[in-house]
Amino acid sequence: MGKDQALMSWKDVPFGLYIFEPGNSAQFKTGDWRSMRPELDKEKCVKCGSCYILCPDMCYEADEEGFYQVNLFYCKGCGICAAVCPKGAITMVLEEV
Amino acid sequence: MGKRVAMEVSIAIAEAVKLARAEVIAAYPITPQTHIVEHLSELVANGELDAEYVTVESEHSAISCCLGSVATGARTFTSTSSQGLALMHEILFIASALRLPVVMVVANRALSAPISIWNDHSDIMAQRDIGWIQTFAENGQEAVDLVLHAFRVAEDRNVMFPMIVNIDGFTLSHVIEPIVLPDQEDVDAFLPPFRPKYKLDPRKPISIGAVGVPEIYFEAKKAQDEAFKNSRRVILRAWKDFATRFGREYHPVETYRMEDAEVGLLIMGSLAETAMTAVDKMREEGKKVGLIRLRLWRPFPTKEFRKAVSGLPVLAVIDRALTPGASGGPVGTEVRSVLYHCARRPRVVNFVAGLGGRDVTVEDFEEMADRAFFYKKKRPKEAYELIGVRES
Amino acid sequence: MIEVRLHGRGGQGAVTSAELLAISAINQGRYAQAFPSFGPERRGAPVMAFVRVSDQVIRTREKVYHPDIVVVLDPSLPTIVDVVKGLKENGWVILNSHKDEKTLREVLKGYVGNLAVVDATKIAMEVLGLPITNTTMLGALLKATGLVELNYLEEALEHRFGRLAEKNKAAMKRAMEETKVYQ
Numbered sequence A: 001m002g003k004d005q006a007l008m009s010w011k012d013v014p015f016g017l018y019i020f021e022p023g024n025s026a027q028f029k030t031g032d033w034r035s036m037r038p039e040l041d042k043e044k045c046v047k048c049g050s051c052y053i054l055c056p057d058m059c060y061e062a063d064e065e066g067f068y069q070v071n072l073f074y075c076k077g078c079g080i081c082a083a084v085c086p087k088g089a090i091t092m093v094l095e096e097v
Numbered sequence B: 001m002g003k004r005v006a007m008e009v010s011i012a013i014a015e016a017v018k019l020a021r022a023e024v025i026a027a028y029p030i031t032p033q034t035h036i037v038e039h040l041s042e043l044v045a046n047g048e049l050d051a052e053y054v055t056v057e058s059e060h061s062a063i064s065c066c067l068g069s070v071a072t073g074a075r076t077f078t079s080t081s082s083q084g085l086a087l088m089h090e091i092l093f094i095a096s097a098l099r100l101p102v103v104m105v106v107a108n109r110a111l112s113a114p115i116s117i118w119n120d121h122s123d124i125m126a127q128r129d130i131g132w133i134q135t136f137a138e139n140g141q142e143a144v145d146l147v148l149h150a151f152r153v154a155e156d157r158n159v160m161f162p163m164i165v166n167i168d169g170f171t172l173s174h175v176i177e178p179i180v181l182p183d184q185e186d187v188d189a190f191l192p193p194f195r196p197k198y199k200l201d202p203r204k205p206i207s208i209g210a211v212g213v214p215e216i217y218f219e220a221k222k223a224q225d226e227a228f229k230n231s232r233r234v235i236l237r238a239w240k241d242f243a244t245r246f247g248r249e250y251h252p253v254e255t256y257r258m259e260d261a262e263v264g265l266l267i268m269g270s271l272a273e274t275a276m277t278a279v280d281k282m283r284e285e286g287k288k289v290g291l292i293r294l295r296l297w298r299p300f301p302t303k304e305f306r307k308a309v310s311g312l313p314v315l316a317v318i319d320r321a322l323t324p325g326a327s328g329g330p331v332g333t334e335v336r337s338v339l340y341h342c343a344r345r346p347r348v349v350n351f352v353a354g355l356g357g358r359d360v361t362v363e364d365f366e367e368m369a370d371r372a373f374f375y376k377k378k379r380p381k382e383a384y385e386l387i388g389v390r391e392s
Numbered sequence C: 001m002i003e004v005r006l007h008g009r010g011g012q013g014a015v016t017s018a019e020l021l022a023i024s025a026i027n028q029g030r031y032a033q034a035f036p037s038f039g040p041e042r043r044g045a046p047v048m049a050f051v052r053v054s055d056q057v058i059r060t061r062e063k064v065y066h067p068d069i070v071v072v073l074d075p076s077l078p079t080i081v082d083v084v085k086g087l088k089e090n091g092w093v094i095l096n097s098h099k100d101e102k103t104l105r106e107v108l109k110g111y112v113g114n115l116a117v118v119d120a121t122k123i124a125m126e127v128l129g130l131p132i133t134n135t136t137m138l139g140a141l142l143k144a145t146g147l148v149e150l151n152y153l154e155e156a157l158e159h160r161f162g163r164l165a166e167k168n169k170a171a172m173k174r175a176m177e178e179t180k181v182y183q
Helices: A052-056 A080-084 B008-021 B034-045 B060-072 B082-097 B138-155 B182-190 B214-246 B273-284 B300-311 B330-339 B362-374 C014-027 C102-108 C119-127 C135-145 C150-178
Strands: A036-040 A061-062 A067-069 A089-095 B003-008 B023-026 B052-055 B077-079 B103-108 B134-136 B163-168 B176-181 B253-256 B263-267 B289-294 B296-297 B312-320 B347-353 B385-387 C001-010 C029-037 C045-056 C069-071 C092-096 C113-120 C181-182
Touching: A036 A067, A052 A061, A052 A067, A052 A080, A080 A089, B003 B008, B008 B034, B008 B138, B008 B176, B023 B060, B034 B052, B034 B362, B052 B060, B060 B077, B060 B082, B077 B082, B077 C069, B082 B214, B103 B138, B134 B138, B134 B214, B138 B163, B138 B176, B138 B182, B138 B214, B176 B214, B176 C014, B182 B214, B253 B300, B253 B362, B263 B273, B263 B362, B273 B289, B273 B362, B289 B300, B300 B312, B300 B330, B312 B330, B312 B362, B330 B347, B347 B362, B362 B385, C001 C014, C001 C135, C014 C029, C014 C045, C014 C135, C014 C150, C092 C135, C102 C113, C113 C135, C119 C135, C135 C150
Parallel strands: B023 B052, B023 B077, B077 B103, B103 B163, B134 B163, B263 B289, B263 B312, B312 B347, B347 B385, C001 C069, C069 C092, C092 C113
Antiparallel strands: A036 A089, A061 A067, B003 B176, B134 B296, B176 C029, B253 B289, C001 C045, C029 C045, C113 C181
């Protein structure tokens, strides 16, 4: 482990370490260490929304057609969506690095 | 030009907070601070002060409430003593680090145990490192003036740090004396409305109180430390402006009859008045004694202090608190450290007096001066000596 | 500088007396200080309050150890508290009592100095209907020493007591008439 490296000089630290862009944690890519990712088979999907409800990271969002699509910027590949899908429409596949 | 009134100091402080047009007051009553917040709640209830008075269930809640209030841009006041201040402890650091300029009056009182409601400085000395600007008042007039000064300094955009005005519990808080209450229009001219650059506003959201991971915490603290040191200029400028407007001068370090003094007594708070009387008496007897009053405790006025003691043979520092196992009382230790690098520094002797409401009399100050004269030629054996404690 | 020590029992108004004296002196344009002997306030316990009046700025915060004037609000106190302790030469002791001079001087362990006595409890009971003797004793103090001017004291009473001020002023004035002075 190297020494902690500061991201900025103390001179550039924002006033009181305030965050002037609220909600900026959304910009933090948390889905970068996945080994498996979910793949949706639209033929089997009945748009029940179980994946959307049960995803622990709220990665699913409905698209224009009403299919729930995973956002891989945040998905960690836990596989809950695949396990709960009543139609077996979600398959976990190996993430290719 | 103000109005001369006969008033209890606590009531006068509440009136000063009213003159400052405080917008939020959150406080929990504790002796000897009680009269301050009682009177404020009356002023709010009577409609004389257009403020929100938040009754809370503890001092921890009081100060937490104040932080939230200042963060929205409201001028905010609180007051406490002793155990109440101790209960606020963890939040006090947050106030300064988040640059939330609450103004607080601490009616200084001993910390338990033994249970004591009486005056000393152990409560505030336990809060030495909270990063608040701290001043000490000597009488009722100063308490009023320093409260107005505190709002002006704390809320300055170049400062934005919380501030404590210390007044001795009972020996100041419960005394009726003549006080000039400034006119509202003069206070308004001295103290502009609180307009922080950043505040919690749903129309323009920001986040206050983010985590400081190891990669940024240190830099954040350095930035805070630098800003705190820089508050000095504003503190001095505000006092200068105060003197122009109200005719009463304040300095970080003030001296009394220090010309040609061989012994200088150093004290903070209301006992400096008793010490002045003692100095007058000793001067009449031909003893070359003077007095140094430390008005600004944080940030410590190093430059002014060194100047005040330059050429002085013996400095007798009077502490109103103990620091068990340390090399002196809190003020004594500080002063020794400040003087260490000075080539011609006075010999520092440290006394601890007036703990838990023990009266410190003119005679006590004479005794301390006499001992200090003795130590002109001889180094004291102990790091500090207690004054007024029964030996048998 | 004139220093006053008031002895009373919690609830008798010794602190209020001290405050009224200081307020009167300050409103007269002089300097003054009033403060209690800071303690837990318990009804019936012996308490003290202090006043300083001066034509110069007062620069001391110690308690009053050598009073010029001692005022005792409660008749039973001189037997249990050394009320003349530290009293300056030519000072005044002002007592609430129905007893005669000789008996009182014996109670005060042979005190020979200035003494003023009024039966304040009787006056307070008759005028106020309560055994609260503070304003009554202020009348005795004024009669004996003239420490502050009567009209300023009356004004302070009015400000403090509102609709009860008239009765308190009456008690104070009656005490001024009935106080016996022994010099």
